Amino acid sequence: MRSAFSETLYGCAREDRRIVLLGADVLPPGGIGRLREEDQARFVNVGIAEQAMIGIAAGMALKGLQPFAYTMATFSLFRPFEFVRDDLCYQNLPVTVVGMGAGIAYTTLGATHQAQEDVAVAGALANMRILAPCDPAETAAATAWCATQRSGPVYLRLGKAGEPDLTAAADEPFAFGRLRWLRRPTQAAQAGAAQAGTSVAILSYGPILAKAAALAERLRDAGRTVSLASVHTLKPLDEAAVVAALAAHDTVVVIEEHVARGGLAAEVVRLAWESRATCALHRFTLKDEFVHCYGTPDQGLAAHGLSVEAFATALGV
Amino acid sequence: MSVLRRNSFDSAAAASRCRRYRRRVLEISRRVGALHIATAFSCTEIVDAVYHGLMRGSGEGPDSFLMSKGHGAIMLYVVLEDLGVLGRADLDAYCTEGGRLGAHPDFGVPGVAAASGSLGHGLSMALGMALAERVSGGGGIVHCLLGDGELQEGSTWEAVATAASLGAGNLVAVVDANGFQSAPWRTRDSFPAFYPLGAKFAAFGWEVAEVDGHDGAALVAAVHGRRGDRPLMVVAETVKGRGVSFMADSTAWHYKVPKDDEYARALAELEEPA
The missing domain is CATH 3.40.50.920 (Rossmann fold)
Known part of the structure; x- marks a missing residue:
């Protein structure tokens, strides 16, 4: 799912110069990494400073950019929670908070790295939308939606890597807001x-x-x-x-x-x-x-x- | 251009404007209690200098001003009113039902760059705005006003270290160092390890200038004289409640509302000299 996110976002970023990737030391693999070589200003690693990452994302969105703030779910949503609330949701800015490895995907790392309550936390916030795709293809579709919407903040809940395909034979396509x-x-x-x-x-x-x-x-x-x-x-x-x-x-x-x-x-x-x-x-x-x-x-x-x-x-x- | 602008900052005119701004704050304070008079008075000259000496435009142009110490909002509103960005009716409806101005800046209000009020947010947002100018090539300078109390927020230091590491030379921050916060003691006594302030920012790679925060011309000169290859932090030494003798250098007027006689005495002190 990480790779699908990364490849899709890179494609979107090539089309739309407003798209910016912010990471907090944990960075997406592949795809989007090429943006760092091509346009360094649009791929910013802020370091292990997640409150700053969300604030910076808000500031960029206030200036018209379309930022994605990426790290593990516990650190993109829980650590900077009040920044997500005030800077992104209160101001209703088109920033995608990417919660990678959500749920208990990081079993070996223990509960400090497990986001088992992220949907409840994000869902309580006014203006916040939550997308939780199930496989790489659905991740690509969800990422593309996040990259092209201008209506407000999104929490994009992702797994890690190696998820099997579940949607290739789906009866219906992905559509935001539709079961x-x-x-x-x-x-x-x-x-x-x-x-x-x-x-x-x-x-x-x-x-x-x-x-x-x-x-x-x-x-x-x-x-x-x-x-x-x-x-x-x-x-x-x-x-x-x-x-x-x-x-x-x-x-x-x-x-x-x-x-x-x-x-x-x-x-x-x-x-x-x-x-x-x-x-x-x-x-x-x-x-x-x-x-x-x-x-x-x-x-x-x-x-x-x-x-x-x-x-x-x-x-x- | 910078030389021209520096010379064009008229200290006498600024002093007159600042007296007028303070009188307007007091006038509004008659109607509502939710006012931070003393904190507005410590940053009066700073906000005045940002809008009249530093910014190109009033926020709609390439340059921006973000008031991270959101409890100083009334001073921002008064300056925006003077510039015609906000209307008199807006300020008359301050903190009332149906009005659009609260005690902290709200996003969506004309002239307000970002919602603030929760301390420790503004510098990161200002940094993001500065970095966005790089992406878009807009060339804007982002000004950010911090309170000295919010330097106690860890998130402020995330932004300090990140801004310098990313070389955000178009970020200009000013600390309104009035030495007081909500608790009734001097910040310097409660948190001596934060002092001297300037050295902390310099250690993180910022250019640092120290000015009298009630001397707008000095602030303008410091900003225009900066190197520009790294963020600038202006430590502006100020007096909380400046401009009214009995409000100065005290925490009492952080929340207090003046009584009739106090209002009259304060106004008298802020009259234009004959």
Whole structure:
């Protein structure tokens, strides 16, 4: 995802001289690095000074530029939080705060480097939008959107590297603010499943969507009719599409690499209540804990109870 | 051009303007309580000199002024009113429902470069504006007014070190060193390690000038005489509450509102000399 971000941004930066990349010692690999050689003023490493990075980004945007502020999610959003709030959100400036390695991607580095509550934190801010693509292709589309919008700040939540493709065969293209169905059954199959009470919708976002896709396969193998969505735009959330999904399925599953409070699952519960939904609702989120697991990201997620096995067991397949 | 501009800064005219600005602040203070009179009075000559001696334009041109010590906003508004950027009605509606001017500068208000008020933000934003001028080739100089209290914010020093490392020669910062902050003690007594101020910035690679912050001509001369290959920090020694004897050099008027007799006495001190 980092590389997709970097390559896409470089392409956009060649087209639009207003685009500037700011990094805080942690810099994107590949692509955008070429900008440093071609136009040094537009690729600025501020050092390990994240408050300054956000303030500088704001100042550049005040002068008409389109900055991206890049580092690990804990440091691009949490450390300079009040700068993100006052300088970017209050002034409603078109700055993209890139939170790389969000969720608990950096298991081996421990909780100091894990952003397990970033969606809640960013989502509480007025004017802030949140994009959380699930794979490299969706990252490229989200990055291109960030590079061409002038309407205000965005928190772009990214994983790290090596994420599998999940969207090449998607039913729908990426569109900002729209829930994106990656796989939907035919209308006939959906109608049949609704009658039989076996229709399932899985809503997820970010790299953990790979596990959601694996769960979808398991459910299909068990005879369920499954729809899978990338809810890449968490704010503004496509509420109408979520409500429609709640109404059209017997079971709705939310899978997210984020704590329960302030994430997608909490929003889906709110919308289910408000729309008097009658479906079953299963939520799989990170625990409200700092889990001291220094294994692989998969092992870290499993320690939080997030594995395809755990999902399947909870859903009885 | 710089020689011309330096000569064109008329100290007598500036002194007259600054008396008028202070009287206007006091007039507004009659109607609302949320005013930082003393802090406005410490930076009166600085803001006056920035707009009348340094800036090309009133913020709409290539040069910019960002008031990082946002609690001095009323002085910025009074100068912007004088320049016709803000209207009299704007200032008359200061801190009232329906008005657009609060006690801290708000982004979107004409003449206001950035929202400030939370201390320790302004220098980074000013640096970003200065770097943006490099990207666009606009050639603008960015002026930033800091309070000495906000030097205690760590983020200020992130900006200090970064600005010099990036060689932001088009960044001009001024510290309004009035020696007081919210707590009722002299900053020098509470935080002696910050002094002398100038040496700290010089150690980080800034050019440093030290001036009497109530001498606008000296400030203008210091800025025009800078090297320009690195950011400039002007340490402007000022007196909090300057211009009114009983408000000077005290924290009492950081928030206080003058009573009738105090208002009359203050105005009398700020009358134009016969």
